[in-house]
Structures are given as structure tokens and as C-alpha cells.
Amino acid sequence: MNGMLLNDRKVFVGHFKSRKEREVEFGSKAMKFTNIYIKNFGEDFTDDKLKELFSGYGKTLSVRVMKDEMGCSRGFGFVNYAHHEDAQRVLDEMNGKEINGKVLYVGRAQKRLERQGELKRQFDQIKQERIQRYQVLWDVLSFQPGVNLYVKNLDDTIDDDRLRKEFSPYGTITSAKVMTDSTQSKGFGFVCFSSPEEATKAVTEMNGRIVATKPLYVALAQRREERKAILTNKYMQRMASLRTMASPVIDSYQSGYYMTVPQVCMFFSAYG
Template sequence: MATMQAQPPLVPQAATPIGGASQFGSASLYVGDLDHFVTETQLFEIFSRVGVVLSVRVCKDLITKRSLGYAYVNYNSPQDATRAFELLNYTPINGKPVRIMFSDRDPSIRKSGTGNIFIQNLDRSIDNKALYDTFSAFGPIFFCKVAIDRNGQSKGHGFVQFEQESSAQNVIEKVNGMLLCDKQVYVGPFIRSQEREKDSGSSRFNNVFVKNLSEITTDKDLRKIFGVHGIISSAVIMTDADGKSKCFGFVNFDRPEDAAKAVEALNGTTFNDQEWYVGRAQRKLEREAELKAKFEQDRKARLERCQAVNLYLKNLDDAIDDEKLRDLFSEFGTITSCKVMKDPQGQSKGSGFVAFSSSDEATRAVSEMNGKMIASKPLYVAPAQTKEERRARLQVQFAQLHSPVGVGAAVPTSLPGFHAGAPGIGQQVIYGQPPHGLIPSQPAGYGHH
């Protein structure tokens, strides 16, 4: 099978005049990425060199009066605005290149997503100007931006919105999979966050992710294999700086139905002795959210399993150590761990834990050992609780202890920790692992020995 041929780098070309003013008839410019210390007077002086400026407004926070990092410049004519866009876009002001767009009072065009593309795997050296210079060769650009982090460093992806949908489609067809600054880029249609969230739980998706590819698998192989299931707009295998396959890639279908069919048919199949994973392509945040949810689910399952077999003991005699504790409970089943809690001086705290291999063994141990006299002290045995459960139980107990009970008032018997018929109104039967010093270390009703 032929290896993937490295394509020539996409060479940035000179910017072509934008048609924004003629299309929108706008004489107003949006100036973004401003240094927070740029003033309206400073902007007026700079933009007046190009044409007659009617007004300048730096947008500020209502409370702090600090610049929000963008401003609006209004010219006398659309021609002056166009000239300012062509001459001043990405010009450094206070050492920071500004990003200029035509200000359109009707945001529907911008929000519609028409002509909007997403570029991934950008070299970190590519800034807004380099991105604009590269893609403006395909048509007039309405919006262009490289995503940056809090430190001003590129995140490796960006967005370009063309005035014409045909320009965007042309870019996707010709640039997707090409090399830009020696890095193979992915170019596809931009999908708004609302649409991604809406479709995240459904089968409506166009972009397919495939991994576990053989190093000899090429873009053409992907196109041939996936093309059986529908019309493909792009198919690319991601490569490193040396052009070596990263063994994963993306296939973009024209129709969501075809993408879903491809996932169902190809996921788990074997090619070149490699079992493929094929699924819906996801953004990083979405993948992280799913992994976090799965981790929490697994953690809760582990805690439930642990609680079912792990027992908490207290009111232990000081003479009982780990070995004696194991001897006491070994008759009920296989013990996986056994520990008497000790203070820094090595003295027993009178509490400990015993874990069994099954929940049935633990249940039997609780039934037969709780309240049993061990070395003249009644032993307390109960399923171990998590910190959250102990805190919730203690809060209920604490609130009940401090609530006045009038003569003849009904004593709630359904609350956790209260035992009907115990000596005294509100007498508690405490179980779990209370923090040291908050509640007596022995169960209520048992005397100290």
C-alpha cells in the first residue's frame, strides 16, 4: 500500500481587498484585541490619517471603567472605512496588533455561521494576521481569529468566516489536509456550541473520528473505505512534524445519516491487522466531560462495593491489636484487610476496620459481633461510611440535640441515629465514625470501663 505523500505547505499570500463595505454599506469598524491602555484620543489620531472620523468609542466596564479591549470607529463614508480596514488591520498599537472588522448592526449574518470554518492543528507561530493573509486568497473575509489562552499563546486552532459560503467550501476542499508551517491542518465547517450541545446526545453528526490505524494507512485508503457509506467531503490522517502518521484521522461526510452508517459498519473492524475504533468526532471539552462522568460513576461503584464489605469497629479494648482483631472476625469469612487505628504514640484509639471478600460475610459479622462483649467491653460493629455520609448524619444528630423538646411533644423516631424506647427522651444510638471530640467515643447506653 502506498504511503501518504506529503503535500506542499500552504504559502501565505497577499491579502485581497475585502468586500465588507460594499456588501454591508458600513462605515463603522470594530477594533478588537486592543491593549487596555489605548485611549479614544489615540485611536482617533491613528484612524484620522486614513479618512474623516466621525466618532471613536472605547468600550469600558461600567463599574471599573477599565477598557474591555475593543472599540468602534465611525467614518464619514464606507470608502474611508474600507481603506482603513485594508491599511490598519493587524497594525500594532501599544505593541499589540489590533484586529479590525466591519461593524454590522444586524448580527444575524455573523451568528448564522454562513461561510464559517474551523481550522485545527495550527502551528503555534501562526497569529491572526498570518491566518488572514493565508485564507484571504480564497475570498473576502468577514471574521478571522486564532484562539489564544490566558497567557496570549495560541491554542492551535482558529476560525475564519467568509462573506460567501462558496469561499468556505472551496477552502475546505483545497486546504484540508495540507501543510501549513510544516503541520498538517484539519479544515472543516464550524459548528456553533449550541448545535454541538444539541446534537451531543444524538446521532446527528457529520465528522467521524477513527483511531488505531496502521502506519501504512493513507488518506486515500480512508476515502476508499469510508466512501462506500456515502459522499465524503474530506478524509485526512493526522501526522507529526516529520510527516509520520499519528495513527488516527477524521472523515467528514456530507450527510449525518451516512456518517452514522459508517460508524455502525466500521467500528471494531480490522484493517492491516489493526482493530479500528470509529465514532463521532468530539471536541476536547466534550471528551473531558464524558471521561469525568465515567470516572465519577466508577468511583461511586467502587465506594459502594467497598462499603458493602468494609466494617467500622469501635469500643475496642486497648489490648486488641491487628492480629487479635483478625482472629475475632476470621470465622465469618475471608478477611482482605484488618487494622486497629492508633495515635502517633502507637496507642490504640479504640477503633478499627475489617474488610471481607464479600458483602454476605460482612453482613454476618455485623449481625453476630455488634454489641458482643469483648474483654469486658461491648463491641460496636457497623458498615463503614463515607465522609459525606458521616457529615450528613452528624448534622442531623447535632440539630436534634439542640432542638428543645417540650413536655408531651412527640419524639421523632424515624430520624437516623435515634432509637425508640431507649432510656431517656431523645437517647441516641450512634453509629458510623464520628470525628474525635464531637460525640462520645462509645455508643450511648454503654458505660465506660
């Protein structure tokens, strides 16, 4: 049956492979690439000029500059080598190189299905990170008072596992999450304990402690409304203290008198 035509279509018959096996096989094939993708070389490049630029790295099987309907270069193309080692050397030496005032991009050429698969994996990863991020925020909003800690000034090398490890000596941790922007740490996170006593102990022991290269700031996490109320209360207390300080100065002048605005005296000296 393998190779037979069925309804004008060629049939492929082979051993069944699980998705994981196919991904491993696909990954190993991708590592042995020979076809490279080049872009940003401008509109004046031809097939011959591209071949002249890249043929010095090894035997080429095909060289092609992609053109528009007018026959002009679209600024990108492909070079297929006979050996993977030659293609890898081109990537290592030519990617980022400046040619005629333009910086080349040289990368492994990907088939459409492979590129779509990679984009899907990237999308799934971003989606999963967002789900985890929102789950942490939900935990913060719905936590039992006094068990969730806000930790900031984290070193860039600290991830979820390291954060959990640093706080685990102080009790049972139900969640530990470093907030990230894509894959880069945003420098803060949350640690949730199973009891207020454990959380309080962690604050006492960990606040100000140097982890990796930075001293941590650790405090009980607060809902936005609570934090706003505390800041408002501090502001009102500050304003009240300012009014109290200003009152004796005004009251020291008896009624019926007024204060003159202090005059600034200017002194000039003549230089002979």
C-alpha cells in the first residue's frame, strides 16, 4: 500500500509513532539542518551575488533570492548546503554581519509546518504563563488574611523553585510564584503559607536577608483596597502633623497685629 495512488493521492503507510516520539525525531532532524534562511540583504542582490557571498563555506545545492511580481529582490532568500557542518558554520559566522551597510540575519530555514508548530509552542507557553500569573493574582485576592507574603527586590536568577526553597524552612508553602514578563523576572513575587503564624515567622526571618545578590523586602501581601486605605491614612496623619506644627507660629502673634513679609536685603560692593 505504501506509495500507491488513492483518489489521485499518494498513500504513505508506516509504523505508528506517538506524538512524543515524533517530536523527538523531528527535533533531531531539525538539529541536522542544511538549508539556511537569509534576509535583510537589500534589493540589489541576485542569485549569483548571494551564491558568491555564501559559496565559500561549502558545497551549495541551491541558492535562491526570492523576488516579487516585478522580478525585484524581496530582500531575503535561501541557501541549501550539502553538509550540515557547513550550514552551521554560516550561521555562526554570517549572522549579524554587516554587508553594504545592512546587518544580515542568517538562521535555520524552517518548513511551514515546523514554523507553525514552533509558533504554536511559543503561544502555548505564553498562554500557560498568563494562566499561572492570573492564578497567582487570584490567590492574592482570595487568600486567607495573614498567610500570603509579598516579596520584592528579587535577583534575576531566582525562579519559582528557588523562591519556594528559600522560604520553605518556615512552614508549609501552598504556592510560590515569581512574576515574569514573558521569560524575564519582574523582580517580585508571592509566597503563600498554610497559616498566619508561619507567614509571620517568614517575614521576621527573611525581610532584609540577602538572597543571591540582593536584600529581600518581605511583607504581608495586601489587597489593593487595604493598601489604598493605609496610604490614605498615612497621608491624613502627615497633613494633621503639618497643621499642628504651623499653629503655634500663627497664634504667637496677638490679634490686631499683622505680620509683614520679610524683606530681602541686597548688598552690593564696588570693585575698583
